[in-house]
Amino acid sequence: MNTNPKAVLITGASGRIGFHLAKESLDMGFHVVLHYRSSPQPALSIFKDDGRVTFLQAELTESPENFMEEVFKLPLNIEGLVNNASVFHKGNLTDIDNFNNMISVNVMVPLRLSAEFTKMCRNGWIINMTDARTKPTNKNYTNYRLSKMILDKITEQLAFLYAPAIRVNAIAPGAILAGENDGVDGFAKLAKNIPLGKTGDVSYIRQTYRFLIENNYITGCVIPVDGGWHLCG
Numbered sequence: 516m517n518t519n520p521k522a523v524l525i526t527g528a529s530g531r532i533g534f535h536l537a538k539e540s541l542d543m544g545f546h547v548v549l550h551y552r553s554s555p556q557p558a559l560s561i562f563k564d565d566g567r568v569t570f571l572q573a574e575l576t577e578s579p580e581n582f583m584e585e586v587f588k589l590p591l592n593i594e595g596l597v598n599n600a601s602v603f604h605k606g607n608l609t610d611i612d613n614f615n616n617m618i619s620v621n622v623m624v625p626l627r628l629s630a631e632f633t634k635m636c637r638n639g640w641i642i643n644m645t646d647a648r649t650k651p652t653n654k655n656y657t658n659y660r661l662s663k664m665i666l667d668k669i670t671e672q673l674a675f676l677y678a679p680a681i682r683v684n685a686i687a688p689g690a691i692l693a694g695e696n697d698g699v700d701g702f703a704k705l706a707k708n709i710p711l712g713k714t715g716d717v718s719y720i721r722q723t724y725r726f727l728i729e730n731n732y733i734t735g736c737v738i739p740v741d742g743g744w745h746l747c748g
Contacts, residue, residue, distance in 0.1 A: 520567075522546035522591035526575065526628070527600030529558040531692055532644065535717040536597055539724055541567060548586055548593070550575070550600065575600060575624045583631035594639040595728065596632045598625035598666075601644065603694075607657035614658040621662035622669065629673055633681050640682040642727055643670050647689040647741035651748055663687075667737045674735030682734040684727045689741020690714040710743030 523540045527533045529551040537547045537558065546567045549558055555570050562568040569589060573582045587593060602620045606613030629641050646663040653660060667685060674683040690709065693702035706713050719740050727733060739745045 519590050519592045520546045522548055522589075522593050523595035523597060524548040524550065524586050524593055524632075525597040525599055526550040526624075527552065528597075529555050532688065532717060532720055533597070533599040534558050535721055536599065536724055537562070537568070539721040540595075541565070543725060543728065545595070546591055548589065548591065550582075552600065575628070576619050579624055579627040580631050583628055583635070587635045593632075593636060596628060596636075596639070596641045597644070597724075598628060598641065599644045600624060603656075603659055605655045606659070607654050610658070614661075617658040617662040618665070621659070622665050625666060626669055626673075629677075629683070633677050636681065638680055640684070640728060640731075641673070641677075642724065643683070643685040645670070645685045645687045645737060647687040647739040647745045649687075650745070670737055671735045678734060682731065684733060684735065685737040686720060686723050686727070687737055687739045687741065687745070688715075688720055689739065689744040691717060691720060691740070708744065708747060709741070710746060713742060715740065715742060 523545045525533055525537050525547060528537045528549045537549055540547050548569045548571060550571050550573060552574060559570065575582060602617060604613065608614060625643055632641065643666055645666050649660045649664040649667065670683055670685040677683055690702065690705045693699065702714060723738055723740050
């Protein structure tokens with residue numbers, strides 16, 4: 516029996532939603548392997564004295580397989596993987612380099628990490644972070660939306676492929692955190708297009724995350740946490 520403490524690997528968790536998922540994981544009793552690409556802040560400032568958090572830096576597009584091998588060498592019982600690392604930039608199908616970048620980071624990295632995870636974890640779960648607004652066409656963010664749409668479908672296929680040992684689900688956030696270019700007023704204005712009439716906050720993501728971990732009879736689901744925004748064109 517593995518007597519090491521149970522742990523979850525969260526990619527791209529130094530800030531924003533990934534950081535809050537790390538906090539929720541700690542509240543649930545997990546140790547956290549917190550991946551970051553370039554800077555560990557602000558998570559490092561908050562977690563630096565918490566012995567339950569291990570920071571690992573990696574450029575995941577280079578060798579996610581080697582990274583996962585490094586993770587499983589830690590004296591931890593890794594039972595969860597959260598594919599949160601992502602890129603979000605403007606770009607449509609006229610920009611092939613942009614499309615390739617979106618697919619590389621938002622699709623191939625979680626796919627390859629998941630494949631390695633299932634080789635090393637006999638019983639566990641994977642949660643992919645996608646996006647609630649993938650279906651409406653958009654000339655500015657076509658490539659990003661396509662990458663997240665593919666990840667939705669990959670979630671369903673992997674759930675079927677990896678059952679019964681590994682459960683695979685996804686959380687699709689809507690208007691949860693303002694982007695760098697949104698501003699407070701711009702973010703608030705999104706509420707008029709959301710059926711529930713309000714933007715969200717990370718507490719809704721944390722609740723859904725906990726639910727998917729604790730309910731071990733759910734797999735293959737993509738749950739929009741968006742106030743019904745995905746229903747709108």
